[in-house]
Amino acid sequence: MKNVIFYFSGTGNSLALAKQITQKLGDTELISVPAYSDAAEPIKITAERIGFVFPVYFGCLPPVMKRFISNLEFGREQYIFGVANFGGGSWLAFGQLDSALAERGAALSAAFPVKMPGNYIVKYGALPQSLQNKILERAKSKADGIAEAVKGKIPSAIPRGAPPLKIFEKRLLKITEGFGKMAENFHAGENCNGCGVCAKVCPAGNISLKDSAPVWGGSCEQCMACIQWCPREAVNYADKTAKRKRYHHPEIKLSEMFRTKPD
Ligand SMILES: Cc1cc2nc3c(=O)[nH]c(=O)nc-3n(C[C@H](O)[C@H](O)[C@H](O)COP(=O)(O)O)c2cc1C
Structure with a gap:
Protein backbone atom coordinates (compact mmCIF):
# COMPACT_ATOMS: atom_id res chain seq x y z
CA MET A 1 0.00 0.00 0.00
CA LYS A 2 1.13 3.53 -0.74
CA ASN A 3 -0.26 5.01 2.46
CA VAL A 4 -0.85 3.96 6.04
CA ILE A 5 -2.98 5.46 8.80
CA PHE A 6 -2.45 4.51 12.44
CA TYR A 7 -5.29 5.27 14.81
CA PHE A 8 -6.18 5.01 18.47
CA SER A 9 -9.81 5.36 19.52
CA GLY A 10 -11.91 4.82 22.66
CA THR A 11 -15.37 5.87 21.51
CA GLY A 12 -15.00 5.72 17.74
CA ASN A 13 -14.39 9.40 16.90
CA SER A 14 -10.81 8.85 15.78
CA LEU A 15 -11.78 5.65 13.99
CA ALA A 16 -14.59 7.41 12.07
CA LEU A 17 -12.19 10.15 10.93
CA ALA A 18 -9.47 7.65 10.07
CA LYS A 19 -11.92 5.51 8.06
CA GLN A 20 -13.24 8.47 6.10
CA ILE A 21 -9.74 9.73 5.25
CA THR A 22 -8.67 6.18 4.32
CA GLN A 23 -11.61 5.77 1.94
CA LYS A 24 -11.14 9.18 0.26
CA LEU A 25 -7.41 8.74 -0.06
CA GLY A 26 -7.47 5.21 -1.51
CA ASP A 27 -4.61 2.71 -1.46
CA THR A 28 -4.35 3.14 2.31
CA GLU A 29 -3.96 0.58 5.09
CA LEU A 30 -5.75 1.38 8.35
CA ILE A 31 -4.09 0.04 11.50
CA SER A 32 -5.17 0.16 15.15
CA VAL A 33 -2.22 1.26 17.30
CA PRO A 34 -2.69 -0.41 20.71
CA ALA A 35 -2.17 -3.98 19.55
CA TYR A 36 1.22 -2.97 18.16
CA SER A 37 2.30 -0.44 20.77
CA ASP A 38 4.51 -2.90 22.63
CA ALA A 39 5.84 -4.85 19.64
CA ALA A 40 9.17 -6.51 20.39
CA GLU A 41 10.79 -5.59 17.06
CA PRO A 42 11.01 -2.06 15.60
CA ILE A 43 8.41 -1.53 12.86
CA LYS A 44 9.73 -0.21 9.54
CA ILE A 45 7.32 2.10 7.70
CA THR A 46 7.84 2.33 3.97
CA ALA A 47 4.58 4.06 3.01
CA GLU A 48 4.62 7.35 1.09
CA ARG A 49 2.04 9.02 3.31
CA ILE A 50 1.78 8.19 7.01
CA GLY A 51 -1.07 9.38 9.22
CA PHE A 52 -1.62 9.34 12.99
CA VAL A 53 -5.24 9.85 14.12
CA PHE A 54 -5.87 10.10 17.85
CA PRO A 55 -7.85 11.86 20.62
CA VAL A 56 -6.34 14.61 22.77
CA TYR A 57 -6.03 13.59 26.44
CA PHE A 58 -5.43 16.28 29.05
CA GLY A 59 -4.13 18.51 26.28
CA CYS A 60 -1.56 15.86 25.33
CA LEU A 61 -0.75 13.10 22.87
CA PRO A 62 -2.06 9.83 24.40
CA PRO A 63 0.84 7.83 25.92
CA VAL A 64 0.00 4.78 23.78
CA MET A 65 0.71 6.83 20.63
CA LYS A 66 4.02 7.99 22.02
CA ARG A 67 5.07 4.43 22.90
CA PHE A 68 4.06 3.22 19.47
CA ILE A 69 6.00 5.93 17.63
CA SER A 70 9.10 5.26 19.73
CA ASN A 71 9.26 1.84 18.04
CA LEU A 72 8.91 3.02 14.43
CA GLU A 73 11.58 3.29 11.76
CA PHE A 74 10.90 5.82 9.02
CA GLY A 75 12.24 6.14 5.48
CA ARG A 76 13.17 9.28 3.57
CA GLU A 77 10.88 11.91 2.08
CA GLN A 78 7.70 10.57 3.65
CA TYR A 79 4.69 12.83 4.14
CA ILE A 80 3.66 12.46 7.79
CA PHE A 81 0.39 13.95 9.04
CA GLY A 82 -1.45 14.07 12.36
CA VAL A 83 -5.19 14.33 12.98
CA ALA A 84 -5.81 15.24 16.60
CA ASN A 85 -9.46 15.28 17.62
CA PHE A 86 -10.89 16.68 20.80
CA GLY A 87 -13.89 18.22 22.53
CA GLY A 88 -12.18 21.57 23.15
CA GLY A 89 -8.76 22.03 21.55
CA SER A 90 -5.59 20.29 20.38
CA TRP A 91 -3.41 22.14 22.92
CA LEU A 92 0.02 20.45 23.17
CA ALA A 93 -0.77 17.29 21.20
CA PHE A 94 0.75 18.21 17.82
CA GLY A 95 3.95 19.57 19.37
CA GLN A 96 4.31 16.33 21.31
CA LEU A 97 3.60 14.26 18.20
CA ASP A 98 6.28 16.18 16.30
CA SER A 99 8.75 15.69 19.19
CA ALA A 100 8.03 11.94 19.30
CA LEU A 101 8.69 11.78 15.55
CA ALA A 102 11.88 13.85 15.91
CA GLU A 103 13.21 11.22 18.33
CA ARG A 104 12.89 8.75 15.44
CA GLY A 105 14.55 11.10 12.94
CA ALA A 106 11.24 12.08 11.31
CA ALA A 107 9.05 15.21 11.33
CA LEU A 108 5.40 16.10 11.09
CA SER A 109 4.56 17.53 7.64
CA ALA A 110 1.01 18.65 8.46
CA ALA A 111 -1.33 18.93 11.44
CA PHE A 112 -5.12 18.72 11.15
CA PRO A 113 -7.14 19.55 14.30
CA VAL A 114 -10.77 18.34 14.29
CA LYS A 115 -13.45 19.12 16.86
CA MET A 116 -15.54 16.07 17.76
CA PRO A 117 -18.13 15.40 20.47
CA GLY A 118 -16.30 15.28 23.82
CA ASN A 119 -16.31 11.88 25.53
CA TYR A 120 -14.61 12.47 28.89
CA ILE A 121 -17.52 11.17 30.95
CA VAL A 122 -15.57 11.57 34.21
CA LYS A 123 -16.18 15.32 33.76
CA TYR A 124 -19.34 15.56 31.62
CA GLY A 125 -22.01 13.45 29.96
CA ALA A 126 -22.77 13.15 26.24
CA LEU A 127 -23.70 16.40 24.49
CA PRO A 128 -27.32 16.90 23.36
CA GLN A 129 -28.00 14.92 20.16
CA SER A 130 -28.60 18.02 17.99
CA LEU A 131 -25.21 19.47 18.98
CA GLN A 132 -23.48 16.12 18.41
CA ASN A 133 -25.02 15.99 14.91
CA LYS A 134 -23.79 19.49 14.08
CA ILE A 135 -20.25 18.76 15.26
CA LEU A 136 -20.17 15.43 13.40
CA GLU A 137 -21.45 17.02 10.17
CA ARG A 138 -18.69 19.66 10.30
CA ALA A 139 -16.08 17.02 11.09
CA LYS A 140 -17.14 15.03 8.02
CA SER A 141 -16.47 17.90 5.65
CA LYS A 142 -13.22 18.59 7.49
CA ALA A 143 -12.14 14.97 6.96
CA ASP A 144 -12.80 15.30 3.20
CA GLY A 145 -10.58 18.40 3.15
CA ILE A 146 -7.87 16.54 5.08
CA ALA A 147 -7.90 13.70 2.54
CA GLU A 148 -7.49 16.21 -0.30
CA ALA A 149 -4.59 17.96 1.46
CA VAL A 150 -2.93 14.62 2.20
CA LYS A 151 -3.36 13.51 -1.43
CA GLY A 152 -1.52 16.66 -2.52
CA LYS A 153 1.04 16.24 0.29
CA ILE A 154 0.32 19.80 1.36
CA PRO A 155 2.37 20.88 4.38
CA SER A 156 0.95 23.01 7.20
CA ALA A 157 2.15 24.89 10.26
CA ILE A 158 2.30 22.73 13.40
CA PRO A 159 0.35 24.24 16.34
CA ARG A 160 2.43 23.74 19.48
CA GLY A 161 0.07 25.15 22.13
CA ALA A 162 -0.06 28.68 23.46
CA PRO A 163 2.81 29.64 25.85
CA PRO A 164 0.63 29.54 29.03
CA LEU A 165 -0.14 25.90 28.23
CA LYS A 166 3.56 25.07 27.97
CA ILE A 167 3.89 26.04 31.65
CA PHE A 168 1.46 23.26 32.54
CA GLU A 169 2.92 20.69 30.17
CA LYS A 170 4.90 18.79 32.81
CA ARG A 171 1.88 18.60 35.08
CA LEU A 172 -0.38 17.41 32.26
CA LEU A 173 2.13 14.79 31.16
CA LYS A 174 2.34 13.54 34.72
CA ILE A 175 -1.41 12.93 34.69
CA THR A 176 -1.21 10.95 31.45
CA GLU A 177 1.72 8.94 32.79
CA GLY A 178 -0.51 7.93 35.72
C1 LIG B 1 -9.06 10.84 29.46
C2 LIG B 1 -9.59 11.86 28.49
C3 LIG B 1 -9.04 13.13 28.46
C4 LIG B 1 -9.51 14.07 27.54
N1 LIG B 1 -8.91 15.30 27.52
C5 LIG B 1 -9.29 16.21 26.61
C6 LIG B 1 -8.65 17.48 26.55
O1 LIG B 1 -7.72 17.77 27.29
N2 LIG B 1 -9.08 18.38 25.65
C7 LIG B 1 -10.11 18.11 24.79
O2 LIG B 1 -10.46 18.97 23.99
N3 LIG B 1 -10.74 16.90 24.80
C8 LIG B 1 -10.35 15.95 25.68
N4 LIG B 1 -10.96 14.71 25.71
C9 LIG B 1 -12.03 14.40 24.72
C10 LIG B 1 -11.53 13.55 23.54
O3 LIG B 1 -10.29 14.02 23.07
C11 LIG B 1 -12.52 13.56 22.37
O4 LIG B 1 -13.81 13.30 22.76
C12 LIG B 1 -12.11 12.59 21.27
O5 LIG B 1 -12.83 12.91 20.10
C13 LIG B 1 -12.34 11.13 21.62
O6 LIG B 1 -11.89 10.32 20.56
P1 LIG B 1 -12.15 8.74 20.48
O7 LIG B 1 -13.63 8.54 20.37
O8 LIG B 1 -11.45 8.33 19.24
O9 LIG B 1 -11.58 8.13 21.70
C14 LIG B 1 -10.55 13.75 26.63
C15 LIG B 1 -11.10 12.47 26.67
C16 LIG B 1 -10.63 11.53 27.58
C17 LIG B 1 -11.24 10.15 27.59
Missing part, protein backbone atom coordinates in the same frame (compact mmCIF):
# COMPACT_ATOMS: atom_id res chain seq x y z
CA PHE A 179 -3.28 6.44 33.53
CA GLY A 180 -2.38 2.87 34.54
CA LYS A 181 -3.00 3.56 38.22
CA MET A 182 -6.25 5.42 37.49
CA ALA A 183 -7.79 2.11 36.35
CA GLU A 184 -8.50 1.29 40.00
CA ASN A 185 -11.40 3.77 39.84
CA PHE A 186 -13.42 1.63 37.41
CA HIS A 187 -16.03 -0.76 38.76
CA ALA A 188 -19.03 -2.70 37.51
CA GLY A 189 -22.35 -2.51 39.35
CA GLU A 190 -25.38 -4.76 39.78
CA ASN A 191 -26.45 -4.29 36.16
CA CYS A 192 -23.39 -6.17 34.96
CA ASN A 193 -24.32 -9.56 33.47
CA GLY A 194 -20.76 -10.58 32.64
CA CYS A 195 -21.21 -10.18 28.86
CA GLY A 196 -17.53 -9.23 28.47
CA VAL A 197 -18.03 -6.32 26.03
CA CYS A 198 -15.81 -4.15 28.25
CA ALA A 199 -12.97 -6.65 27.95
CA LYS A 200 -13.38 -6.86 24.16
CA VAL A 201 -13.42 -3.09 23.56
CA CYS A 202 -10.57 -2.26 25.94
CA PRO A 203 -7.82 -1.26 23.49
CA ALA A 204 -5.19 -1.96 26.13
CA GLY A 205 -6.40 -5.51 26.82
CA ASN A 206 -6.55 -4.36 30.43
CA ILE A 207 -9.84 -5.98 31.43
CA SER A 208 -10.38 -9.65 32.23
CA LEU A 209 -13.42 -11.46 33.56
CA LYS A 210 -13.28 -13.15 36.92
CA ASP A 211 -16.39 -15.05 38.05
CA SER A 212 -18.25 -13.22 35.24
CA ALA A 213 -17.26 -9.78 36.52
CA PRO A 214 -14.73 -7.40 34.94
CA VAL A 215 -11.40 -6.86 36.66
CA TRP A 216 -9.16 -3.94 35.62
CA GLY A 217 -5.38 -4.33 35.49
CA GLY A 218 -2.72 -1.63 35.54
CA SER A 219 -2.29 -0.78 31.86
CA CYS A 220 -5.31 1.49 31.33
CA GLU A 221 -5.25 4.17 28.59
CA GLN A 222 -8.24 6.06 30.12
CA CYS A 223 -10.13 5.96 26.81
CA MET A 224 -13.48 5.35 28.58
CA ALA A 225 -14.44 2.60 26.10
CA CYS A 226 -15.43 0.25 28.96
CA ILE A 227 -17.92 2.80 30.30
CA GLN A 228 -19.16 4.15 27.00
CA TRP A 229 -19.75 0.84 25.19
CA CYS A 230 -21.20 -1.21 28.08
CA PRO A 231 -24.66 -2.24 26.77
CA ARG A 232 -26.12 -2.15 30.29
CA GLU A 233 -24.39 1.04 31.47
CA ALA A 234 -23.05 -1.04 34.35
CA VAL A 235 -19.47 0.27 34.29
CA ASN A 236 -18.62 3.44 36.18
CA TYR A 237 -15.63 5.52 37.30
CA ALA A 238 -15.53 6.14 41.07
CA ASP A 239 -18.76 8.03 41.91
CA LYS A 240 -18.46 10.35 38.91
CA THR A 241 -20.30 8.78 36.00
CA ALA A 242 -23.39 6.85 37.14
CA LYS A 243 -25.92 9.51 36.18
CA ARG A 244 -24.18 10.70 33.02
CA LYS A 245 -25.35 10.06 29.47
CA ARG A 246 -23.09 7.70 27.50
CA TYR A 247 -21.50 8.55 24.16
CA HIS A 248 -19.98 6.69 21.25
CA HIS A 249 -19.72 7.62 17.60
CA PRO A 250 -23.08 6.84 15.94
CA GLU A 251 -21.58 5.37 12.75
CA ILE A 252 -19.05 3.04 14.37
CA LYS A 253 -20.20 -0.48 15.19
CA LEU A 254 -19.26 -2.13 18.47
CA SER A 255 -17.47 -4.94 16.61
CA GLU A 256 -15.17 -2.39 14.92
CA MET A 257 -13.91 -1.41 18.36
CA PHE A 258 -12.85 -4.90 19.37
CA ARG A 259 -9.15 -5.16 20.01
CA THR A 260 -7.39 -6.70 17.03
CA LYS A 261 -4.21 -8.63 17.61
CA PRO A 262 -1.31 -8.69 15.17
CA ASP A 263 -0.91 -12.00 13.25
